[in-house]
Amino acid sequence: MEELLTIRKDLVQKYFIKKKMSDSEYSIMHQEFNTTQLPFSSDLSNTACSFSTSISCKSDFQCSFNSKQIKLITHSVNEVHLFSPDVSEVQVKALFACCLEYPLKSACNRRVAFFFDALCEHKLISTRWQHTIDKNGLILSSAKNVLLNSSKLSTALNEAKQNGGCVYKSIELKVLEIARRLII
Known part of the structure; x- marks a missing residue:
C-alpha cells in the first residue's frame, strides 16, 4: 500500500476517486500496479515526473553491509x-x-x-x-x-x-x- 500511495499517483487518482471501491476493483488495481509502469505523460506534474524518475533509479535494497x-x-x-x-x-x-x-x-x-x-x-x-x-x-x-x-x-x-x-x-x-x- 505504501508503494502505491508514494509511487503510483496515477493509480491513486484513477481508483480512489469513488467513495467505495469493490473487491474486484481493488484486484484490478493491484494487478495493474504489479504489471504496469508509471506513465510519463504531459498531464502529470513536473514534481510527479521527477519523483518517479528518482524512485526508478533506486531499485535496490538501500543498504550497505560490510x-x-x-x-x-x-x-x-x-x-x-x-x-x-x-x-x-x-x-x-x-x-x-x-x-x-x-x-x-x-x-x-x-x-x-x-x-x-x-x-x-x-x-x-x-x-x-x-x-x-x-x-x-x-x-x-x-x-x-x-x-x-x-x-x-x-x-x-x-x-x-x-x-x-x-x-x-x-x-x-x-x-x-x-x-x-x-x-x-
Whole structure:
C-alpha cells in the first residue's frame, strides 16, 4: 500500500476517486500496479515526473553491509535454508547489490518473503524490498523456475504470517541477531 500511495499517483487518482471501491476493483488495481509502469505523460506534474524518475533509479535494497555483516547474513540464510542450494558470501553480497549473475533459487517462497520482511522491519533494508527483488529478477520461485514478482512475494508473506510455524520464529531470531550485531 505504501508503494502505491508514494509511487503510483496515477493509480491513486484513477481508483480512489469513488467513495467505495469493490473487491474486484481493488484486484484490478493491484494487478495493474504489479504489471504496469508509471506513465510519463504531459498531464502529470513536473514534481510527479521527477519523483518517479528518482524512485526508478533506486531499485535496490538501500543498504550497505560490510564483509562481516555479509558473512553473518550468509550464515543465517543457509542455517534457515532460504535458498537451494546454500549460497556463498559472494552471492549474498551480489544479491544485496542487485547484481547477481544468475537468480537464486528459493527453497520456500514463504521463508524468503518472511526473511526479507523481517530485515525490513528491523530497518536493515528498504521497504521496497518486494519491488527490488521483482524488478532486478533476483530470486526464482521454489515450485517453478520463474522469477518471483511482487505479487507472489506479497502472497507468500501473507501465508507465512498466517502460518506462524517454528521456522518463522527461527528466522525472526536470526534477523534479530543480525540487527543486534549490525548495531555493535
